[in-house]
Amino acid sequence: MSISNRDVLVTGGAGFIGSHLTERLLADGATVTVVDDLSNGEPDRVPEAATFLEADLTDPDALEGHLDDIDLVVHLAASKHVDTDRPHAQFDDNTRMTRNILEAMAEADVTEIAYTSSSTVYGEAPRPTPEDYAPLEPISAYGASKLADEGLLSARAHSHDLTVWNFRFANVVGPRLRGAVIPDFIEKLRENPETLTVLGDGRQEKSYLHIEDCLDAILHTVEHADDAMNTYNLGTRTTTSVDRIAAIVAEELGVDPEHEYTGGERGWTGDVPKMRLSIEKLSALGWEPRHSSDEAVRRSTREIIDELQ
Incomplete structure (x- = not known):
């Protein structure tokens, strides 16, 4: 249709x-x-x-x-x-x-x-x-x-x-995203570029x-x-960890913070720590993502930083 x-x-x-x-x-x-x-x-x-x-x-x-x-x-x-x-x-x-x-x-x-x-x-x-x-x-x-x-x-x-x-x-992820890990890290590091608090253990790994x-x-x-x-x-065929997101956001902001972790494998109650969806069915329909998970995170970080200037 x-x-x-x-x-x-x-x-x-x-x-x-x-x-x-x-x-x-x-x-x-x-x-x-x-x-x-x-x-x-x-x-x-x-x-x-x-x-x-x-x-x-x-x-x-x-x-x-x-x-x-x-x-x-x-x-x-x-x-x-x-x-x-x-x-x-x-x-x-x-x-x-x-x-x-x-x-x-x-x-x-x-x-x-x-x-x-x-x-x-x-x-x-x-x-x-x-x-x-x-x-x-x-x-x-x-x-x-x-x-x-x-x-x-x-x-x-x-x-x-x-x-x-x-x-x-x-x-x-992308421009206008709020209340999620990328804009959260951006806002935290703008307030305090020395220390970044990360929910969970930073090893949560998902597809973006x-x-x-x-x-x-x-x-x-x-x-x-x-x-x-x-x-x-x-989704994408790749994943990005929370620690990797923190590193990408820090690189894009030009800072090098120490990380503090709240601990545990979940960022919050109900959080699924690791997620990657198969997209073979979508691929068979003739569609593939243009951006890897890391690329999506980095592009979105740049877009959100520009929005929050």
């Missing part, structure tokens, strides 16, 4: 990934409506060419009248904090949003949805982790909510006229995907995969 000249609704479109995706869709000729409650997003990230609706998607009436001319929904909105102190409420919020969106789509006869899931649905799995790995045993409420959402989408896809593109993300590669992979998959339920990992 080509995105060009389509009417697309993007939930969470004022956030990090959503705002970049909205810009890409507009550049490709789509008409875009952004829905966001601004709990994670910023209104000035929404391009003027997009229609903006501030709404809480846990409200079942939030989309009433807004899907009549929509061809495709891209659902990115979620409560995203893996180490939340309100896990049951987070699970309820995320699954309620997805349920409400599906009900509104059915009412408006919208039959296509792209959903941003997460590598957290796998829990602590062997690496590289393929899409058909089982059992899926998430270790955070966030991961559990993503897995539950996948179940809702799969059930609707296989029992109704619905096409789902379900993306399990690695760690996506640049936002441009992420968007390319999403659009490529939507255009080339046409099953009822299309589940794809999005």
Whole structure:
């Protein structure tokens, strides 16, 4: 399915990934409506060419009248904090949003949805982790909510006229990223270039995907995969440790700090210490990332440093 000249609704479109995706869709000729409650997003990230609706998607009436001319929904909105102190409420919020969106789509006869899931649905799995790995045993409420959402989408896809593109993300990085390890290290080292506090033991090692590669992979998959339920990992073939990220950020800032570690193999409760997704299924569809994990981290570090000048 080509995105060009389509009417697309993007939930969470004022956030990090959503705002970049909205810009890409507009550049490709789509008409875009952004829905966001601004709990994670910023209104000035929404391009003027997009229609903006501030709404809480846990409200079942939030989309009433807004899907009549929509061809495709891209659902990115979620409560995203893996180490939340309100896990049951987070699970309820995320699954309620997805349920409400599906009900509104059915009412408006919208039959296509792209959903941003997460590598957290796998829990602590062997690496590289393929899409058909089982059992899926998430270790955070966030991961559990993503897995539950996948179940809702799969059930609707296989029992109704619905096409789902379900993306399990690695760690996506790039400009506008906040509340993650790269901007955290940048801000800490600007405040104190002598010492850097690192959560955990620094050996956590994950795959980092640049936002441009992420968007390319999403659009490529939507255009080339046409099953009822299309589940794809999005990531790189390489990984980067937290210590390596700290070294890259320090190099780009021109500092040489001592490291202090909070200890333990996890940075926070629910953190999966090591993650690398298999992207063989995506590769067979004809897509490969342009940046390695280290390259994505370094490019993103430079972009975020420039933003925070």
